[in-house]
Amino acid sequence: xxxxxxFGCAFIAFGPAFSLFIFxxxxxxxxxxxLIAGAFFWLVSLLLSSLxxxxxxxxxxxxxxxxxxxxxxxGSIFSVILQEVFRFAYYRLLRKANEGLAAIxxxxxxxxxxxxxxxxxGLGFGIMSGAxxxxxxxxxxxxxxxxxxxxxxxYYFITSALMTLxxxxxxxxxxxxxxxxxxxxxxxxxxxxxxxxxxxxxxxxLNPFYVASILPVYAIMLLMAVWAFFSSGGSLHNITLxxxxxxxxxxxxx
Amino acid sequence: MGLESSKWAIIFLVCWLYKNVSCNxxxxxxxxxxxxxxxxxxxxxxxxxxxxxxxISGDTxxxxxxxxxADLEWPLSKGPNPPYMVLLESSLFxxxxxxKMKNESNRVAGVAVVVPNTSPPxxxxxxxxxxxxxxxxxDNYGPNLAHCNTTVWNPRGNGLSYEEFDFPVFSLKEDNETxxxxxxYLDHNRAVNGSAPQYPLCxxxxxxxMHAVTNTPTCMRRNDINFSINxxxxxxxxxxxxxxxxxxxxxDTVFGHKENExxxxxxxxxxxxxxxxxxxxxxxxxxxxxxxxxxAAQALREVTHAAPPTRNILFAFFQGETFDYIxxxxxxxxxxxxxxxxxxxxxHSVLEIGQVAVHSGTNLFLHSDPVSRRNNTVNxxxxxxxxNLQSSTAGLGFLLVEPNVSQPLPxxxxxxxxxxxxxxxxxxxxxxxxxxxxxxxSFYDNAANLNLTYPSDLSPEEQLEFVTDTAKSLTDxxxxxARALYKQAGGDESLVNTIKAxxxxxxxxxxxxxxSSNNSWFQAVMAPExxxxxxxxxxxxxxxxxxxxxxxxxxxxxxxxLTGAATNLTQSQCQKPDELxxxxxxxxxxxxVQGIVPPNSTERDSFCVRASVxxxxxxxxAFELGEYASKDYSTWTESRWKFxxxxxxxxxxxxxxxxxxxxxxxVLFTSxxxxxxxxxxxxxxxxxxxEPASAAY
Numbered sequence: 001x002x003x004x005x006x007f008g009c010a011f012i013a014f015g016p017a018f019s020l021f022i023f024x025x026x027x028x029x030x031x032x033x034x035l036i037a038g039a040f041f042w043l044v045s046l047l048l049s050s051l052x053x054x055x056x057x058x059x060x061x062x063x064x065x066x067x068x069x070x071x072x073x074x075g076s077i078f079s080v081i082l083q084e085v086f087r088f089a090y091y092r093l094l095r096k097a098n099e100g101l102a103a104i105x106x107x108x109x110x111x112x113x114x115x116x117x118x119x120x121x122g123l124g125f126g127i128m129s130g131a132x133x134x135x136x137x138x139x140x141x142x143x144x145x146x147x148x149x150x151x152x153x154x155y156y157f158i159t160s161a162l163m164t165l166x167x168x169x170x171x172x173x174x175x176x177x178x179x180x181x182x183x184x185x186x187x188x189x190x191x192x193x194x195x196x197x198x199x200x201x202x203x204x205x206l207n208p209f210y211v212a213s214i215l216p217v218y219a220i221m222l223l224m225a226v227w228a229f230f231s232s233g234g235s236l237h238n239i240t241l242x243x244x245x246x247x248x249x250x251x252x253x254x
Numbered sequence: 255m256g257l258e259s260s261k262w263a264i265i266f267l268v269c270w271l272y273k274n275v276s277c278n279x280x281x282x283x284x285x286x287x288x289x290x291x292x293x294x295x296x297x298x299x300x301x302x303x304x305x306x307x308x309x310i311s312g313d314t315x316x317x318x319x320x321x322x323x324a325d326l327e328w329p330l331s332k333g334p335n336p337p338y339m340v341l342l343e344s345s346l347f348x349x350x351x352x353x354k355m356k357n358e359s360n361r362v363a364g365v366a367v368v369v370p371n372t373s374p375p376x377x378x379x380x381x382x383x384x385x386x387x388x389x390x391x392x393d394n395y396g397p398n399l400a401h402c403n404t405t406v407w408n409p410r411g412n413g414l415s416y417e418e419f420d421f422p423v424f425s426l427k428e429d430n431e432t433x434x435x436x437x438x439y440l441d442h443n444r445a446v447n448g449s450a451p452q453y454p455l456c457x458x459x460x461x462x463x464m465h466a467v468t469n470t471p472t473c474m475r476r477n478d479i480n481f482s483i484n485x486x487x488x489x490x491x492x493x494x495x496x497x498x499x500x501x502x503x504x505x506d507t508v509f510g511h512k513e514n515e516x517x518x519x520x521x522x523x524x525x526x527x528x529x530x531x532x533x534x535x536x537x538x539x540x541x542x543x544x545x546x547x548x549x550a551a552q553a554l555r556e557v558t559h560a561a562p563p564t565r566n567i568l569f570a571f572f573q574g575e576t577f578d579y580i581x582x583x584x585x586x587x588x589x590x591x592x593x594x595x596x597x598x599x600x601x602h603s604v605l606e607i608g609q610v611a612v613h614s615g616t617n618l619f620l621h622s623d624p625v626s627r628r629n630n631t632v633n634x635x636x637x638x639x640x641x642n643l644q645s646s647t648a649g650l651g652f653l654l655v656e657p658n659v660s661q662p663l664p665x666x667x668x669x670x671x672x673x674x675x676x677x678x679x680x681x682x683x684x685x686x687x688x689x690x691x692x693x694x695x696s697f698y699d700n701a702a703n704l705n706l707t708y709p710s711d712l713s714p715e716e717q718l719e720f721v722t723d724t725a726k727s728l729t730d731x732x733x734x735x736a737r738a739l740y741k742q743a744g745g746d747e748s749l750v751n752t753i754k755a756x757x758x759x760x761x762x763x764x765x766x767x768x769x770s771s772n773n774s775w776f777q778a779v780m781a782p783e784x785x786x787x788x789x790x791x792x793x794x795x796x797x798x799x800x801x802x803x804x805x806x807x808x809x810x811x812x813x814x815x816l817t818g819a820a821t822n823l824t825q826s827q828c829q830k831p832d833e834l835x836x837x838x839x840x841x842x843x844x845x846x847v848q849g850i851v852p853p854n855s856t857e858r859d860s861f862c863v864r865a866s867v868x869x870x871x872x873x874x875x876a877f878e879l880g881e882y883a884s885k886d887y888s889t890w891t892e893s894r895w896k897f898x899x900x901x902x903x904x905x906x907x908x909x910x911x912x913x914x915x916x917x918x919x920x921v922l923f924t925s926x927x928x929x930x931x932x933x934x935x936x937x938x939x940x941x942x943x944x945e946p947a948s949a950a951y
Contacts, residue, residue, distance in 0.1 A: 004911040011918030016925035023926075023933045115940075140280040144314050145903025146454055147283045149438070154454050154906055156283070158914050165921070233940040242938050 005157055006141045012161035013134045017127050017168050024119075030101075030111060031120050038090060038124025038175075045086040046132065049079035073205070080201055083125070084194045087175065090121055091182050114183050115176070115232050122175015126168035134164040153208045163204065166217045170200060173221070173228040180231045196220060288431055288900040291366075292530040294423040296464035298473055298489060299578075300882065300889040304415070305464070308364065308422035312461040315339030315363025316905070317439045320346055330358045334450045337363035339458040341435065344369055344377075349412040356419055364422040364460045366900075368432055373702060376692035379414040379529040382406050384695075388578040388888060390669040391662050396625040399662035405687045407664055408694050415529050415695065422460040424900055425530045425697075435902055442904065453907035460900050465489070466893035471882040473891060489891040490799035493873035494573040496581045497524075497810045499551065499817055501558045501567045501743075503841040503866035504595040511597035516565045518743050520735070521582070521606040521667050522547040523575035524805050525797045528697040535700040536795040537768055538611040538691045542704065542728060544571055544809060545763045547607050549732035552816035553755040554740060564744030565602055569817075571809050572667050573872040574797040576695065578888030581872035582667035586674050587887075588870065598671075603639055603742060604679035606668045607735060609691055611704050612684045612727050617653045619686050623668070624660045626676040635678035639742055643680065646737035646750070650730045657686050664689075682735070701768040701792070718765045718773045725761035732760065763812070767805070768792050776808065778850045779815045782860070785848065797872075799892050810867060814845050818865025828862035842866050 025031045053075030060067060094117050102110040112120075137160050147156035174193050181189025200220060206213040296305035315337045318329050323346065329338035340355065340362060347367050355362045383402035391400035398404065426432045438456040445451050466473035466489035473489035500517075522544040526536025535541075551569050558567070574580025588594040612618055620640055627633040644654050663669055668679040684690055693699040704724050708717045732755035740750060766776045772788040780788065784807055787793075793804040821844075823831065828846045831837035837844070842864045849859035876887040883889070932939065 002911055004915040005906075008911075008914035008916070008918035011922040012914075015918065015922035016929070019922070019926040019929040023929045137280050140284060143284070143903075144457070144459060144905060145284040145901075146906040147280065148454050148904040148906075149286060149456075149902075150283060152283055154904070154910070156280075158917070161918075229939075235941075238939050238941055242935055245938060 002144060003142065005146075006138060009134070009141060009157050009161035010138055012158070013130055013138075013164040013168075014127075016165060017123065017130060020123060020172075021127075025123070031116070034094065034112070034117055034120045035124040035127070038121040039128035041086045041090045042083060042125045042128045045082045046079060049075060049082045052078055076201055077198065080197050081194065084178075084190070084197065087121070087125065087178055088182070088190065091179050094121065114179055118176045118179030119172065119232070120175075121179065122172040123168075125175060126171030129171055130164045130168040133167065134160065153210065155210065156208075159207070159210045159214060162214055163217065166214075166221050167200070170197075170217075170221050170224055173224040176228040176232050177224070196224065285901045285903045286434065288426070288435075288902065290427050290429060290431060291900045292425045292533050293460075293462040293898045294419070294425075294529060295462065295531040295895070296466060296893040297492075297577075298466055298468070298470045298891050298893065300470055300876075300884060302418070303466070303468060304418050305893075306419045306421065306423045306462065307464050308460055308462045310463045312459045312463075313337075313339075313363040313422055314457055314459040314905070316455045316457050317341060317435065317443055317902070319436060319439050320351075322346070323348075323351055326351060326354055330354065330361055333361075335455060336361040339363050339366065339460070341366045341368065341439070345374055347377075347414075349414055352414060352417070352419070355421075356417070359419075359421055362421055364424070364458070365419075366435075366458065366460075367423065367425045368428055369425050369697065370428050373693065373698040373700075376410050377696050377698055378408055378410045378412065378692070378694040380408055380411045380527075380695035381413045381416055382408050382411040384408060384411075384576075384665040385578055385669075387885070388583070388670075389663075389665060390623065390672040391625075395673075396623075396662060399625070404659075405661045407689055409688050410692060411694065415527070422462045423530075424460055424462070425533070438902060453910070454904040456902065457905045458900065458902045462895065462898045464893040464895050466891065469883075470889045470891045473893070474882045487894055489893050491873055491877045492574060492577050492797050492799055492888075492890045492892055493580055493584075493871070493877075494525075494797050494801055494803045495806050495810075495869040496573055496585060496872045497571040497806060497813060497867065497869055498585075499569045499813045499865065499867035501554070501562070501817075501866075505840050506595065506868060507840050509594060510592035512595075512600055515596060515600045516602040517568050517596055517600050518565050518602050518739060519568050519570055519604045519671075520547055520550065520739055521570045521572060521604060523581070523667060524571050524573045524795065524809060525576050525803075526699065526795045527576045527695050528796075530697065532794045532796045532798070533697045534695070534795045535697065535768070535792055536695070537699050537701055537704045537706075538609050539694055539699055540575075540795060541764075541767050542609060542611040543607040545760060545767060546610055546728050546732045546735060547571070548763060548809065548812055548816060549729060549755040549760045550736040550739065551813060552759055553732060553736035553753050555817050557740060557745065557749050557753055561746045561749055563740060563746075565742075567739050567743050568596070569813065570667075571806075571813075573803065573806055574874075574888070575667055577797065577890040578874075579667060579670045580797065580874045580888045580890070582670040583887050584872050584875055585870065586670050587875040587878075590674060594870070598675045598677070601671070601675075601677050603635055604668050604671055604677055605639065605643075605735065605739060605742070606666050606679065606681045607731075608664060608666055608681050608683035609689065610682060610684050610728070610731050611691070611724070612652065612731060616684065617655045618731065619683055620654055620656050621661075621663050621666075621681040621683060622656070622679065623663045623672055626672055626678075629676055632676050632678050636680065639678060639680050639738070642741040643682075643734065643738040646734045646741070648751075650734065652730070654682075654734070655686075659687075661687060682731075701764075704764075704768070706764060706768055714770060715774060717769070718762055718775060719758070721757050721761045722764070725757055725764055728764070729755045729757040729760045759816070767808070771804070771808070774850070777848060778858075779811050779847055780807070781811065781846055782848050784811075806869070810869060811845065811847065814843070814863050814865035814867040815847065818842075818845075818863045818867065821862045821864050823862040823864075825860070825862070831864075837864070843868060 025035055056071050098110045105111045141157050146154055148154040178193050200217055203213045203216050294306040296303055296307055316335045318338045319341045329340055344367060386401050442456040443451050476488050523540050524544055526534045526539045528534040572581030589598045622636050627636055647654055663681055664683060666681045668681055671677050693703055706722055706724050708720055712720060736753045737750050740753060762775045766773055770790050771793050772790050776788055777785060787804045795805055825846055828844045831844045832839050845863045847863055849861050851858050874888040876884040876889045
């Protein structure tokens with residue numbers, strides 16, 4: 001749909017992830033490593049689940065469209081479950097690595113707290129998931145045509161970008177909450193994250209009824225943001241502190 | 255509650271599944287590729303470029319289906335969403351509409367012409383005076399006859415093929431793809447009650463970027479630039495091979511004048527053209543002529559073996575005659591420079607078969623050149639040839655008549671011979687003055703134009719054998735031609751009436767050249783390595799640049815089979831016949847042909863044909879001499895291109911695109927600001943109470 005749509009959708013889908021990367025991750029090489037390793041773990045989970053789906057589709061009749069759709073849904077559910085499994089596996093890996101890093105670091109104690117690792121790991125998952133969702137669509141948006149010839153909505157590109165943005169941020173928040181839950185041995189947190197992930201997946205199946213899919217997903221994202229904020233040490237008190245801090249700064253400076 | 259919500263989810267799923275279209279890639283949702291399109295390409299000559307050009311990344315335009323000539327003001331001035339891609343029915347593919355679009359070409363992105371299966375009453379995109387600058391008539395030779403001053407040969411010609419368009423013009427067939435395009439136009443692009451149509455609109459993109467520009471000297475100069483290991487060629491000269499065969503063989507290595515050798519040349523042309531690239535059928539324009547000559551050559555085979563005439567008869571089939579006489583000018587050039595087996599002085603007379611699609615009962619006309627006939631010897635010879643021709647029609651249903659006004663020769667290869675030397679010659683045609691052919695050099699000059707119809711219940715093999723009326727009348731013409739040639743060559747008068755052309759061979763040739771070239775007879779006469787050029791459709795008669803045109807090969811092998819002799823050489827002997835005592839590759843050409851499949855067998859009965867049939871190069875002498883701006887010889891070249899394709903899709907409004915960009919930029923800036931703010935205040939926001947020595951952000 002031309003360069004305007006390409007850049008617009010790229011900015012929508014990857015803007016927040018890009019700004020998070022610049023301001024919080026890029027300075028610290030250890031965080032960059034954990035980010036990339038997290039992305040790799042997500043990639044491996046996708047590869048394994050897609051293998052399962054691929055074998056299932058090749059073993060069955062390719063002409064039966066409803067069967068193929070059902071197989072896709074089954075494959076996606078399997079993929080969601082596998083992503084959460086790999087998130088847990090990454091948590092265990094990072095815990096083990098943290099002990100080793102603490103031993104060799106110059107500072108007293110581990111160089112990264114579990115909370116920081118949780119956030120970086122979640123962002124890694126989110127960036128890779130977003131890339132896989134969006135890059136193919138972005139490359140097709142460069143041409144002169146837009147979606148709609150066969151009855152699809154013409155808002156396809158912008159809604160894909162919005163969904164990708166939501167999914168990236170959701171993965172970040174899930175990472176924070178998940179690791180915190182594992183740390184505190186609250187296993188119900190894992191179950192809740194898995195259920196929310198499945199809920200978001202099933203909402204995405206409602207496309208192209210974009211009102212029914214995008215708005216609930218954003219609502220879930222806001223709820224997850226609040227939960228992640230509280231679980232990573234934030235509180236209402238801190239927000240009021242922030243506010244009064246600014247006010248007092250403003251008073252003292254004026 | 256959970257169970258119920260999951261039940262609802264499953265119900266949603268199932269309902270949604272039934273509505274969905276299975277698409278694997280976003281590209282498949284957007285673009286529909288058009289496969290059955292034919293472009294118009296760019297050709298260049300010494301001074302001009304003609305044809306069509308698109309920009310290098312394709313031309314995109316909103317589709318508009320033109321309903322009438324008055325409807326043109328929508329794409330040209332009134333329409334709110336330029337540029338437009340105009341879709342024309344073939345009845346609207348006229349000169350006035352195309353010229354109007356050419357003048358407003360900043361609002362026209364391209365044109366797509368829908369070619370129907372039925373022909374319009376008349377249509378000829380060629381010029382009114384074909385090959386007017388490279389014939390024999392000029393300011394020095396019959397100036398009052400030059401440039402069609404006395405007779406306009408193609409009055410229906412609108413000259414579209416020789417115009418230059420800077421937008422692409424494609425042709426579409428009348429099939430499902432075109433229906434889809436029209437449906438897309440009706441769904442999205444129609445203006446409701448005068449208001450502008452709403453976005454998204456249906457658009458088409460055509461790619462046909464041509465590399466050559468300006469004229470032939472420019473593009474040949476650019477061909478020679480050798481900056482890199484792979485030099486980029488931008489154009490190629492048009493040309494192929496001429497086919498010639500003779501009754502008595504000539505030694506292919508001895509060129510130049512032959513003492514006491516007098517030859518009667520029988521000529522026909524092989525090629526034709528159309529507005530769009532390569533789609534040329536040339537039924538009346540060229541096929542009728544060379545099929546008649548092939549049948550005449552076959553008719554002469556027996557009698558010339560039994561009682562050889564005094565003079566030799568040389569059958570010549572010229573390629574590239576549409577483009578300023580490429581083939582015949584090359585043969586005359588070779589004769590003048592001693593590069594051909596005979597010389598211009600060896601030529602006794604020339605009989606050329608022009609457009610002879612005679613409908614039974616009408617007369618045929620004998621055209622001659624009045625300027626050369628002012629010389630008495632030439633005049634006497636022409637009269638003699640006319641007599642031989644007229645006396646050969648005894649017993650057949652038509653007459654041969656000379657036109658009663660003094661008019662020039664129609665466009666024919668004989669004109670190039672006359673340019674070199676006054677030679678007595680006659681051109682046989684079915685028109686007295688202007689062409690009868692209503693579709694001269696257009697894609698409608700097909701089997702239907704010759705009234706070539708078969709009963710509907712025949713299989714393809716039965717159609718091959720069925721003798722149509724067209725075949726019968728062309729057979730009579732071939733008989734006349736054969737008899738006249740025999741008499742002209744000084745043959746025995748008493749045997750003349752035994753010469754008869756075979757209607758079966760004529761009808762098989764007409765079927766193969768105009769309906770389907772992949773039939774059992776053509777398969778039998780072709781070489782095994784060439785059998786893939788035979789297709790279920792008629793061959794293309796455009797001369798092209800690849801030097802491998804199908805009609806040339808077909809005529810070569812047919813002439814060899816019809817005038818040559820089957821030998822019992824094996825395949826390896828056929829490739830190296832010089833090892834045998836009586837065979838000589840210099841005198842004959844030896845062709846290994848597939849042969850027929852005998853009943854109760856699957857293997858073909860291949861054999862070796864020995865015939866005095868040769869190919870000579872038919873590339874314009876201008877390219878041999880390097881005179882790319884030559885006024886005497888053909889300088890036609892065809893541009894090169896990378897790819898040619900067409901596709902349709904929907905385009906969104908500019909507003910939506912800018913909105914998307916705006917939202918994206920806003921999201922990016924907001925996220926940068928928010929992230930910066932949070933990351934600087936992170937120590938306040940995320941106080942950790944459990945880990946005493948944790949590092950704050």
